[in-house]
Amino acid sequence: MEEVSIQTVLAFLGKVGADVEKFPSAEYFASWLGLCRDNRITGGRTHAAHTRKVNNRLATALRMAAQSLHRSKSALGDWFRRLKSKLGTKAAVTAAAHKLAQILWAMVKHRRAYNPERLGNPQLARARKERYLRRQAEQLVFNLTPVGGEVS
Numbered sequence: 001m002e003e004v005s006i007q008t009v010l011a012f013l014g015k016v017g018a019d020v021e022k023f024p025s026a027e028y029f030a031s032w033l034g035l036c037r038d039n040r041i042t043g044g045r046t047h048a049a050h051t052r053k054v055n056n057r058l059a060t061a062l063r064m065a066a067q068s069l070h071r072s073k074s075a076l077g078d079w080f081r082r083l084k085s086k087l088g089t090k091a092a093v094t095a096a097a098h099k100l101a102q103i104l105w106a107m108v109k110h111r112r113a114y115n116p117e118r119l120g121n122p123q124l125a126r127a128r129k130e131r132y133l134r135r136q137a138e139q140l141v142f143n144l145t146p147v148g149g150e151v152s
Contacts, residue, residue, distance in 0.1 A: 011061040012104055020109050026102040033059040035098040051094060059097065062104075066096035075120040 016029075023029040030036050034054030040047045069080035076099070084092035107114060137144050 005065065008058075008061040008065050009104075011058045012108075015056070015058040016108075018108065020105055023105065026105040026109075029105045030098050030101045033062065033097075033101055035059060035062070035094060035101055059101075062097040062100050063093055065100055066093045069096050074116055075122065075125060076116075078125055079120070 020029065023032065027036070033056055034052045036051065038048070038050065038052040066080070069077045070084070071077070072080070076096070079099075080092060080096045083095055086092075087095070103114065106112075134144060
């Protein structure tokens with residue numbers, strides 16, 4: 001997994017160990033790390049919906065790994081940049097750290113290597129980017145012509 005460094009994996013193994021059976025699901029694990037919303041509801045009204053303040057080195061390491069997704073050319077990097085444009089940097093980093101925690105939990109739980117193809121369809125992502133660029137060019141009154149390769 002290119003998004004998580006060896007130091008992050010060592011922090012994971014040091015904090016959690018090789019057995020994640022104490023967490024029934026990835027959501028429980030992410031909540032333990034403080035990467036989930038902590039809804040404060042009273043009287044049927046939500047008064048606060050932010051993440052809990054925790055002092056967890058693994059959560060900090062996952063947030064740092066999530067920040068590095070901005071430069072990544074993977075499907076996770078594309079997802080992070082889209083989320084960052086919608087939610088802002090702080091919320092996108094928390095959401096990406098949450099996703100990385102879920103991926104790490106699943107890798108350790110099921111004893112399987114990271115498979116980036118399970119995160120998204122690269123052809124669909126390319127088509128989405130192409131549609132976006134065509135729309136942008138159309139708004140700027142540019143005419144796009146392919147330089148070779150496929151024409152869609």
